[in-house]
Amino acid sequence: MRNPRDVLTPDSLAMLHEIAVAGSFAAAARTLGLVPSALTYRVRQIEEALDVLLFDRSSRQARPTPAGTELLREGQRLLQDIDAVAHRVRRVATGWEPQLTIAIDGVISPHTILELVQAFYALHPPTRLKLRxxxxxxxxxxxxxxxxxxxxxxxxxxxxxxxLQLEVLGDSTFLFAVAPHHPLAHTPEPISDAHLLQHRLVAVADSAHSDNTSIGLLGGQDVLTVDSMQAKLQVQLRGLGCGFLPIAMARPYLEAGRLVARRVARSERNVRLHYAWKGSAKPPGRALQWWLEQLRSRATRIALLENHHHF
Structure with missing residues (x-):
């Protein structure tokens, strides 16, 4: 018996589709420029390789059996996949990367990132995106x-x-915030380290494989560690701990009264953020070029840091 891979070729799948559309072997043979016996022989080879009957031959019409209907459906999908692969390969040959992976820090607005992703996909690029x-x-x-x-x-x-190629994205200022029902919401300001030490801090663990430290911990302080800024925000909204949050991320919750900003004795944190990519002798691929072009826009850089106003 022949191997199914030998008979399930793009040509044979297209032939089976033509038989189903034409409704008979004779009509399909005329369309394909084959003699009916040759067409029948090719179909029989496929049926023998799969050990199934693909068409009901009990009448003059060639009606697909349930197995034939399934093969036709899957065959059309495979043919579309082959066309898509060919299209992707042609586009990649013009300078598009097969995949572009973007690492995104937790202080960056996910809404703006998704707006950029949407604009990128509007180009119908062959590049697959992976966001980390x-x-x-x-x-x-x-x-x-x-x-x-x-x-x-x-x-x-x-x-x-x-x-490494490095460009300034902008500055992100962090403020100390707690839920209005948290004990530190009513402690006299500036709040000393001694007072902070008595309350649980919410920290975000460093995602580096070589480091699991966090910023802003006091020695001996109870700490609840989470793995994202969004999780940290949700924990602090519930009053389960205190800590620093980017002003832009906290602002809508401060305005709604769901968070309270508190002045602490330790200095305010201000972080200068960058975007970076690896430089090389050859120019970057077209997908990376597109993203770098967007990041050169001041409005885009501001939105990436400020556009957290979504509940």
Missing amino acids: DEILSGTLEALTSGRADLAIGVGVNASNVAG
Whole structure:
């Protein structure tokens, strides 16, 4: 018996589809420029390889059996996939990358990122996108380790990393915030470290594989560690802990009275954020070029840092 892979070729799938559309072997043979016996022989080869009957031959009409209907349906999908692969290969040959991976820090607006993704897909590029959520030095590590092609929201010093292209995204200011029912919402300001030490801090774990530290911890302080800024925000909204949040992320909740900003004795945190990619002798692919072009827009950079106003 022949191997199904030998008979299920694009040509044979197209032939079976033509038989189903024409309604008979004779009509399909005329359309395909074959003698009916040759067409019948080819169909029989496929049926023998699959060990199924594809067409009911009890009448003059060629009606697909349930097995034949399934093969026709899957065959059309396979033919479409082949066309899509051919299209993708042709586009990749014009300078588009097969895949672009973007590491995105937790302080970046997910809404703006998705708006950019939508605009990117409107180009109908062959490039597949992969988005990675990262925190602190993990955003940079994803790039330097080769797990990402572009990093947005790098807040650690990367100026000494060889082969890295770095541009300023903007500054992100963090304020100390608690839920209105949290005990620190009523503590006299500025709140000292001694007072902070008595309350649970909500921290975001560094996503770097080589580091699981967080920023802003006091020695001996109870800490609840989460793996994203959104989780940290939700925990603090419930009053389960206190901590610093980006002003832009906290603002709608401050305005709604669901968070209260508090002044602490320790200095306010202000972080300069960058976007980075690996430089090379040859120009970047067209997908990376497109993203870098968007990031050169001041309005886009501001939106990436400020557009958190969605509940």
